[in-house]
Amino acid sequence: MLKQERQAYILHQVNLHNQVLSAGLSQELDVSEDTIRRDLQDLADNNKLIKVHGGALSLSFNDYHYPSTPIYAHAQKKLIARKAATLIQNDMFVLTTGGTTLIELARHLPPTLKATFISGSLPVALEYTHHPTIDVILIGDKVSKNSRITVGGEAISKIRQIKADICFLGVNAIDASNGVTDNDWEVVQVKKAMIESARKVICLTISEKINSFQPFHVCPIEDLDMVITELQPEDPLLEPYRRKGIQIL
Amino acid sequence: MLKQERQAYILHQVNLHNQVLSAGLSQELDVSEDTIRRDLQDLADNNKLIKVHGGALSLSFNDYHYPSTPIYAHAQKKLIARKAATLIQNDMFVLTTGGTTLIELARHLPPTLKATFISGSLPVALEYTHHPTIDVILIGDKVSKNSRITVGGEAISKIRQIKADICFLGVNAIDASNGVTDNDWEVVQVKKAMIESARKVICLTISEKINSFQPFHVCPIEDLDMVITELQPEDPLLEPYRRKGIQIL
DNA sequence: ATTAAAATTGCAAAAAAACGCAGAAAGTAT
């Protein structure tokens, strides 16, 4: 394999996933980690990526599949994913929406956790299939181009047949008076079904989305059992939720 | 062999694969690596390609555009995908299995083609969502870790509800007496259902897989309406299929 | 603070390139 080919592969992976691990690349490409590090250094010297301890990050955190993702979101979503991961126990059934935060969660699950994840999001489901002990159930139906989530009556009726332990709800916008809102009507229908099909609903959101709203209503904040953000639980931004008895993590 | 002839071959290979290895060309053309290097130098001097350590890159070699996973026998699959793409017409319903050849097909569809693709494969479906005018229907069920395809009774019963125009069958092994075979029992069940649910079944395979077999039987070759490989239709390897009245492309 | 993972550094082995040269092949003129 040519060096250039290898570096192109690395660059592509970085731009696709926003981050890469030296160890992983070493395995995938079947070369030593030293070589990977030298490649990363080369690419970093040419301003193609940012080298960090353990791997590399893409220059812009713009995800290939989610071109509108805010630039600083990655670090925050990582924090959120870590917090969310602590809530999942063995043998749980977990419903998840789409979104980069949920992809991030897949990457932060303990490697021995045995649980079943159910999702209609292609990128999210694909990410969970990389985990060694997680079972993945995919909700089928028409795939929405924007979000790469399955939407429609078939998907909703399938979700209704499930009673999951937890639903992780990645949200587009949330505020205390309007509740959770979204900009895609079809996706909203799916989210509503998910909320009804889970014993606990946990909202994952970066603080940026708090106090914003979108055209379509998903649910009032009373429907949420917990909110996870990258902020400290005492943050005043979260006061309205605390007052309604919603747990903050 | 003439120098010009050799260089023309090299140029063709570079443009096809985006990259070539000196060692490989030396073998293919049965000349020393020195000669290959001199040829590459010549071509590089004339701005026909870019010479690098170990081989050469095509002029269009791009740091960023790289297939998400290095596809085995990529060049052959590209040829197959090009041929297969010509069969799809507007408003068709197309069933597809998983596999890298089917991913490749997604990349070679005419940009204005309007059709509906139905698949249970996460990577394949994801690839089709990048196409501007293709609708994607995802078959839901449990995701098989090996193949990232949904498998199980639910998936099969959904497929049975469909009557598609074409089924593109990516196969793992095929030979004239055993027919199409595979190494994953669950995937075989899904493939069987797909074959029954399509008016035409078209088998996509690189020639390497012809005359090999796997433990589980999918279908006899009589069930196939067409076979597409990277070979010329007249190739003697395809003689048994031609004799059974199966179209070759 | 302790510990484990990863980076860095220097070094040696391997792979590939460059160079010069001699013989082979191809082309040209007689």
Add this chain to the structure above:
DNA sequence: ATACTTTCTGCGTTTTTTTGCAATTTTAAT
């Protein structure tokens, strides 16, 4: 066809590049 020139090819040697390994330092996580 023959002799001559020019170009091309393969081989051995030297030089450069690349890669993997081991020892040490740095970094990150608990």
